[in-house]
Amino acid sequence: MLIGVLLALFAIGQMVLPGFIGSAQIANQLKIAAFLGLFGLCQTVVIATGGQGLDLSVGAVATLGAFVGTSTLALTDGNTAAAILVATAAGLLAGSLNGLGIAGLGVPPLVATLASASVIDGGLVLAVSQLHPAIAASPALVSIAALTSAGVPNILIVWGALTVAALWFLHSFWGVRLRATGSNPVTAYLSGTNTRFFRGLAYALSGGIAGLSGALLTGYVSQAFLGLGNAYVLTSVVVAAIGGVALEGGRAPYLGVVCAAVIMTVLISLLTALQMAEAGRQIILGSTLLAFLLLDRILKWV
Amino acid sequence: MTPATSLKQNGLVPVLGMSAVIVAVNAWLQPSFFDASSIASNLASLAPLILVSVAQAIVILNRELDLSMGAGVSLLNCLLASFAPYSLGGVPGQLAATxxxxxLLGATNGVLVAVLGLPSLIAxxxxxxxxxxxxLAIMPQPGGAVGEAIGDAYYATVAGVPVPLLVIAGAMALWMLVSRHRVGRWIVVTGSSPAAVFQAGISxxxxxxxxxxxxxxxxxxxxVAISAQTLSGDARLAQSYTLGSIAACVIGGISLRGxxxxxxxxxxGxxxxxxxxxxxxxxGxxxxxxxxxxxxxxxxxxxxIVFEQRTAR
Known part of the structure; x- marks a missing residue:
């Protein structure tokens, strides 16, 4: 169904705006979709572990990863691999703290991740004003995030590799336990799964992916800035919901989320290309989401 | 039930302590804190967040959430600021329309969640x-004008009591009235056990x-309270209220599980x-x-709060 919607969107785009389907156009859209898709992966993993799972700190953690990444670049003379690793590690650390609060102390995810986001955002404002960190992305990072090789955007290859890894993980021994934690924590616990560990692990992973995506985002926009990841906080939840991740937990169909990320990006760019005002864009976005929810509901009834 | 057990049962003890401490710190840092004028101006600026937090509390007690309240306050603010002066028979008519x-907005959310059964978080x-x-459609740029009568009334006092305090008191009195009526009971009981409410034959x-x-x-x-302060319309005015109201509820000891x-x-909170x-x-x-x-x-x-709730269990 999602693929059908995507094809319909492209067809509408081509009809109202000739040239909407061009290889350069599509490559551009996929680049933008890749970032949305990565943030959608964060939500997919945490929502799947249930307990009203949600990670509203992905934006702040991504911004953290961005600044940590660019600072590492400045310290290591432009060592891009080190920058990406350190940014991912910073995200993992922030995510682990979320996981500790949520799985260890039983703080509701909505509250815990919101609180950590406000501390990280506040800390970044402070750090940027006091330490004046380097913010420039290295040429290698720009090339990974923004350039294409043989017509294929490099970031798409990264996204593809991470998607394969995510699908493998979600169907491995670990992934099955992770989803079992979401679909029925009691049964999972009684059959020997350390549900607390898996719930915590999900937030750590989400943080790691967000930190990595933040570092990659600096390559795409060529520098780190405050509020870099903010736009992805709620949109990532939306693509996860459209992609078929059940909010009650237990299901993690990441391929659906990938489709949803592309649909969302194409829809937004179509509305922007039509020069629709912000008001109209918001209304169409809201109605689309509602339509999806209702359709899903009706399909369940039938 | 003595007042003390009632406070304890509703999880109000920690937030009472916290608000006492924070008010004391404020009074210590700002010696004029307890002056009538400073109390009035603090109440005026606190009232909008208090009212929207109470709104969120009612929804959360019912075991749902409402992420559209901040945008809703902004929309109503833009609407109030968009009326031409003296249209709809002046301020009373404009307030009634708002x-x-x-x-209508509340009913839309209610229909989506209650009738169609969508998860409230996403809906x-x-x-x-x-x-x-x-x-944004009403007011693409901040502007417009809210009837000045609303602003004047908001900053007035009735028998020495500032109007924002009266509004808050009236709102809480309304909640106390409803919560003593069976409808209020049903709202809270549905939050703690929808199945029980259903089996009792209540819709x-x-x-x-x-x-x-x-x-x-x-x-x-x-x-209305926030519009009375700004006297103009802004589509982004109350964005922070959505999450602010949820945070206020959690600090106030309300369980997100309803x-x-x-x-x-x-x-x-x-x-x-x-x-x-x-x-x-x-x-400083x-x-x-x-x-x-x-x-x-x-x-x-x-x-x-979390620590307190864990040790209480």
Whole structure:
């Protein structure tokens, strides 16, 4: 169904705006979709572990990863691999703290991740004003995030590799336990799964992916800035919901989320290309989401 | 039930302590804190967040969430600011029309969640985009003018009592009235056990719809209160209220699992959140430290609440 919607969107785009389907156009859209898709992966993993799972700190953690990444670049003379690793590690650390609060102390995810986001955002404002960190992305990072090789955007290859890894993980021994934690924590616990560990692990992973995506985002926009990841906080939840991740937990169909990320990006760019005002864009976005929810509901009834 | 056990049962003890401490710190940093004029101006600026937090509390007690309240307050604010002076028979007519729209927005959320059974988290996120779009459609740029009578009335006093305090008192009196009526009981009981309510032969649909409608009456009050202060319209005015109201509820000891807590907790939670800003300002903390300090205080408050709830169990 999602693929059908995507094809319909492209067809509408081509009809109202000739040239909407061009290889350069599509490559551009996929680049933008890749970032949305990565943030959608964060939500997919945490929502799947249930307990009203949600990670509203992905934006702040991504911004953290961005600044940590660019600072590492400045310290290591432009060592891009080190920058990406350190940014991912910073995200993992922030995510682990979320996981500790949520799985260890039983703080509701909505509250815990919101609180950590406000501390990280506040800390970044402070750090940027006091330490004046380097913010420039290295040429290698720009090339990974923004350039294409043989017509294929490099970031798409990264996204593809991470998607394969995510699908493998979600169907491995670990992934099955992770989803079992979401679909029925009691049964999972009684059959020997350390549900607390898996719930915590999900937030750590989400943080790691967000930190990595933040570092990659600096390559795409060529520098780190405050509020870099903010736009992805709620949109990532939306693509996860459209992609078929059940909010009650237990299901993690990441391929659906990938489709949803592309649909969302194409829809937004179509509305922007039509020069629709912000008001109209918001209304169409809201109605689309509602339509999806209702359709899903009706399909369940039938 | 003695007042003490009632406080304990509703999880109000920690938030009472916290608000007392934060108010004391504020009074210590700002010697004029208890002057009549400073109390009046603090109440005027706290009232909108308090009212929207009480609205959120009603929805959360019902075991749902409403992520569209911030956008809703902004939409109602833009609507109020868009009326031509003396249209609709002046201010009373304009307020009535705004109330009508507020109840319509609440009913929309209620129908999506209660009748169609959509998860409230995502459904109200979708409607928040609709409300924000609507607010932008009415007012693409901040502007317009709210009837000055509303502003004048808001800053007036009745028999020495500031009007914002009267509005808050009236709102809480309304909640106390409803909570003693069976409808209020049903709202809270549905939050703690929907199955029990269903088996008692009560329509879950009507209770949930009722909770959203009641909550949006409070959202309307919040929108009027904030409009009376700004006297103009801004589609982004109240964006922070959505998450602010949820934070106020959690600090106020209301369980996100529904059924436990009291709107009084949300009121105190909103006071804590609002006064933190004052304290940070009067403590002379450099601006670059403010966000971080505020975040840490909120995390500390949340940690305290969670710890308290765990030991209470």
């Amino acid at each position: 109330l009508g729209v507020a109840l 109200t996120f979708a409607t928040s985009a609709l409300w924000f779009g609507g607010a 879950l649909i009507r209770v949930r719809l009722g909770a959203y409608l009641l909550a949006w009456f409070f959202v309307f009050l919040s929108a 059924g436990k807590g009291s709107p009084w907790g949300a009121l105190l 909103a006071v804590v959140l609002g006064v933190i800003g004052n304290v940070i300002y009067f403590a 903390i450099p601006s670059s430290w403010q966000e971080f300090t505020k975040g840490l205080i909120v995390v500390g408050a949340l940690g305290f």
